[in-house]
Amino acid sequence: MKIAKIEQFFPRRRMRLVKITTDNGLVGWGETTLEGKPMSTIAAVNELAEYLIGKDPLRIEHHWQHIYRSAFFRGGNVLMSALSGIDQALWDISGKYYQVPTYKLLGGAVRDRICVYAHWGIGSRDEKGLEQAKIRLEWLQKSGYTAFKSGPSGKWRAHEPPAVVDDFVACANLMREWVGDEIELGFDFHGKMTPALAIEVCHQLQPMRPMFVEEPVPQENVDALKQVSDHVIVPVATGERLLSRWEFRKVFETQAAAYIQPDVSHAGGITEVKKIANMAEIYYVHIMPHCAIGPIAFSACLQVDAVVPNFLLQEQIDTGLGNDLFETSWKVENGYIELPTGDGLGFEVDEKMVRQDNRITQDKMNLLGYGLVPSDEELGGEFYHLDGSVADW
């Protein structure tokens, strides 16, 4: 069996898919979406396709090693996202070739269902904000969710006056009041605080007992994250922007986080996220894989979650369940998704929907004046403080 064809699709904004077809007609799907970099992984996959065509798709580890290590330069979010999507597609083919769910090739399931959370929060306490929050909470609870995540909105500077901190904390307290004590609530600071401010806010949040605070500070400096962890009781999570075991190493060795959030479409695919999780296990660190993109990445997450003993909770956003793109979407019941039973990654793609091309084209970017459109969702937008300096997203 050889890899015969590699195609890419752009069915939604923030959704880049790779399809690998073998010479005997097996098909594998992966997701290479890299948020805010809509064109980059497309070029990377095209380059890697030259190596992959004609190769045996079942030699997944070998191809991972070649793509990661060959030609000297390693890592970076463009190469790692391209590699991640290809890795997912090869695991999909592998499962279909052996006619088992991929997790059976990864050691077999250690659980029967996967606990998931949805994005929900109270962003504003004005009448409209509360009404919107109520409607979404009711819909999500009817859909079966028992855990939710939100975060402080707006652009936070090195320090904010009490009113800003108090407003965020009041929203968090109200969330707890609405959902009660049986529901888990997490908060994503999006890496936009300094260590000192993050510690202050965590102390204010602590009485409402959040499950975790995510990326309290940016991802580059593990010592700063450790400083936060050492000063707060709230469990600290990080890792959606860390790539490969090598970037997670110091987080583990310093015990800087209680939970890690590797992204199966950025950190190196199914192959690498399982290794990161196994590495985390010896530090008693649990994984909560990041997944804020599409349903193929989410399906790849489920395969890893199935086999990792130290799995805790899976992120997903509404489009992650596969509505419109999958013949049968994932269903949440009582907070869980049942383990997939289909071969490979366990879904059937609706190719008619996938072939709809919704990418931002080069023509459109030229027309808009690349970089001049502040709110373009796919490019990530532009965020500035009142003084004109760059703010974190």
Ligand SMILES: [Mg+2]
């Ligand atoms: Mg996050």
